[in-house]
Amino acid sequence: MLKAHGITKTFGEGPSRTVALRDVDLSVDYGEMLYIVGPSGSGKTTLLSIISGILRPDAGQVVVKDRDIWTLDSDALAGFRLQTIGFVFQDYHLFPRLTTTENVAIPLILRRESWEQSLAQARRTLRIVGLETKEGLPPYKLSGGEKQRVAIARAIVSEPDLLVLDEPTASLDGETGRMIVSFVKENILNAHRAIVIVTHDSRIYEYATRVVRMEDGHIIPGGG
Amino acid sequence: MSGLLRIALKLLLNDRGKFVTLVIGITFSAFLMTQMTSMFSGILHQSAANIINVGAKMWVMDPAVETPQNSIPLPNYVLDAVRSIPGVKFAVPLYIGAGLVKLDDGTYQAATIIGLDDATLFGRPTMIAGHILDIYKNNAFIMVKDANYPKLNSPRIGTSFEINDHRAVVVGLAHTAIPGLFGLPTLYTTYTRATEDLPPTRYQISYILVEPKSRTDILPIEAAVHHLGYLALTDREFIARNDRFYEFKTGMGTNILMMTLISFFVGLSIAGETFYMFILDNVEHFGALKAIGAKSRELIQMIVFQALVVGFLGFGFGVLLSSGMIALAKLKIPNYAAMVTYLTLVLALVMVLIISIFSSYIGIRKVTRIDPFDVFRG
Numbered sequence A: 001m002l003k004a005h006g007i008t009k010t011f012g013e014g015p016s017r018t019v020a021l022r023d024v025d026l027s028v029d030y031g032e033m034l035y036i037v038g039p040s041g042s043g044k045t046t047l048l049s050i051i052s053g054i055l056r057p058d059a060g061q062v063v064v065k066d067r068d069i070w071t072l073d074s075d076a077l078a079g080f081r082l083q084t085i086g087f088v089f090q091d092y093h094l095f096p097r098l099t100t101t102e103n104v105a106i107p108l109i110l111r112r113e114s115w116e117q118s119l120a121q122a123r124r125t126l127r128i129v130g131l132e133t134k135e136g137l138p139p140y141k142l143s144g145g146e147k148q149r150v151a152i153a154r155a156i157v158s159e160p161d162l163l164v165l166d167e168p169t170a171s172l173d174g175e176t177g178r179m180i181v182s183f184v185k186e187n188i189l190n191a192h193r194a195i196v197i198v199t200h201d202s203r204i205y206e207y208a209t210r211v212v213r214m215e216d217g218h219i220i221p222g223g224g
Numbered sequence B: 001m002s003g004l005l006r007i008a009l010k011l012l013l014n015d016r017g018k019f020v021t022l023v024i025g026i027t028f029s030a031f032l033m034t035q036m037t038s039m040f041s042g043i044l045h046q047s048a049a050n051i052i053n054v055g056a057k058m059w060v061m062d063p064a065v066e067t068p069q070n071s072i073p074l075p076n077y078v079l080d081a082v083r084s085i086p087g088v089k090f091a092v093p094l095y096i097g098a099g100l101v102k103l104d105d106g107t108y109q110a111a112t113i114i115g116l117d118d119a120t121l122f123g124r125p126t127m128i129a130g131h132i133l134d135i136y137k138n139n140a141f142i143m144v145k146d147a148n149y150p151k152l153n154s155p156r157i158g159t160s161f162e163i164n165d166h167r168a169v170v171v172g173l174a175h176t177a178i179p180g181l182f183g184l185p186t187l188y189t190t191y192t193r194a195t196e197d198l199p200p201t202r203y204q205i206s207y208i209l210v211e212p213k214s215r216t217d218i219l220p221i222e223a224a225v226h227h228l229g230y231l232a233l234t235d236r237e238f239i240a241r242n243d244r245f246y247e248f249k250t251g252m253g254t255n256i257l258m259m260t261l262i263s264f265f266v267g268l269s270i271a272g273e274t275f276y277m278f279i280l281d282n283v284e285h286f287g288a289l290k291a292i293g294a295k296s297r298e299l300i301q302m303i304v305f306q307a308l309v310v311g312f313l314g315f316g317f318g319v320l321l322s323s324g325m326i327a328l329a330k331l332k333i334p335n336y337a338a339m340v341t342y343l344t345l346v347l348a349l350v351m352v353l354i355i356s357i358f359s360s361y362i363g364i365r366k367v368t369r370i371d372p373f374d375v376f377r378g
């Protein structure tokens, strides 16, 4: 469903110039739970941002569901992200002053679905992640693992084709991290969806369907 | 309301502390601005009392006169000259001056004396007791029953006192549209008696009141009077001239303008600062919204909406507060000059909108500059 080809990205100029990605190729298929692993600074977040339409590459092509996404203008790109991609951020980024339900409903509201329908769908999704009892609470009253489940609910509420998670377990203890990831694999992954997870948490490797290893802006051949 | 605006509203309302600070800041600023400008428009209104109460369509005066509070006497030939201008239906003299009233108990009180043309009584007040024709009786004066009426010990018909050492008898009580600015009681009499009883100068006509035959005669009359070396103004022009006098030549206007601007800047800084902090608190979440797929335009809509909500709330409360204060003050102080007009409201609204626009502008700058990649990297 996703093919990235020849992705190159540099940051900065002069002495502070950093080549974050050099000529990277990557493809992802439906039904995959792909891990991108590697040492800090190897370019994992940069690659994930480029394939999900957040960061523009200096060179290369990303084709998602037959669309060459980096030829789109910024509004069309925002529309693409909204329709196709679900994001889970490392520090959740939930609005502390909205209830969990309202937070989860945001992608639907951005899609201009009605308030009532959005909230109803958000409640159903909270049930999927096992948080139906936390509906009316603000996120700061939840534990770290619960917050991450709310973030996952927000990412999947609009049924995206591709779910991207950057270090989803970094702020969680080991047991909770494993629970979250196994939950994602069992309940969220399906034949119509692909999941890409960036992590260097080796405790969760067992849940991957495929692992690619990065080092210094490259994907190591056969490094899984 | 669209779901996004609803989210924007919840973000704002649920941040109770900042929301209250924003609304109070703008309320205070709108309150002060309406209060200042209402006070000034009340002063302007009352300072034009004579023009409005007499009600003539056109006024002829010495070119140096800037306000009906003082007049410069006109020689008698000007009256004849004005009467012979084509387009003048009729022209009559008016006397406005100050008289010193000596009350029964021996105390003195200054008063405004208005002398109406003997033949026509043009510019007469509305009678509430007695008959206007009694003004022709010996030493007759008609007293205006307004907030300053008690200052002459609330005289009744038949009460007598001395004005400038001449005997005066109250023969009627009258009502006028608005009280004057300086808190002086007003007495009407005939032009002849006014000019006889008050210290004579060489000339005695304060103003010549003119009734044009039609509206189209106004400009030619003004030109003809100008040719005579005098100034003819319609009542509106005279009120505008009086306004300009108070606005620019008394220091009152400048002071009030300064106070209004200070109130504006106080509101601007409180609201601008608080709103900026509000946006800063949420900036990463706005960045996350951007990553998820919100367009910049949608984020701008949310911010402008939030700024307008606090702006209109603050404006509403501010106006309510100042109207309430003014109404209360008017109950207690009959002469209280402040007056909330459409102009003062529009002015305050425009100032508040500028505050809202400024606040949202700094918020928008902040939010459109966040890069979702930075949010993503954490």
Ligand SMILES: Nc1ncnc2c1ncn2[C@@H]1O[C@H](COP(=O)(O)OP(=O)(O)OP(=O)(O)O)[C@@H](O)[C@H]1O
Pocket (backbone or CB within 6 Å): A011, A012, A018, A019, A020, A038, A039, A040, A041, A042, A043, A044, A045, A046, A047, A200, B377
């Ligand atoms: N906005 C930026 N400006 C300058 N350099 C950047 C920027 N973003 C990333 N880099 C650099 O690009 C390289 C790759 O960064 P990236 O965040 O993709 O690494 P990562 O593999 O995700 O590391 P980590 O595991 O620590 O999250 C790093 O050397 C980083 O310093």
Ligand SMILES: [Mg+2]
Pocket (backbone or CB within 6 Å): A044, A045, A046, A166, B377
């Ligand atoms: Mg990273």
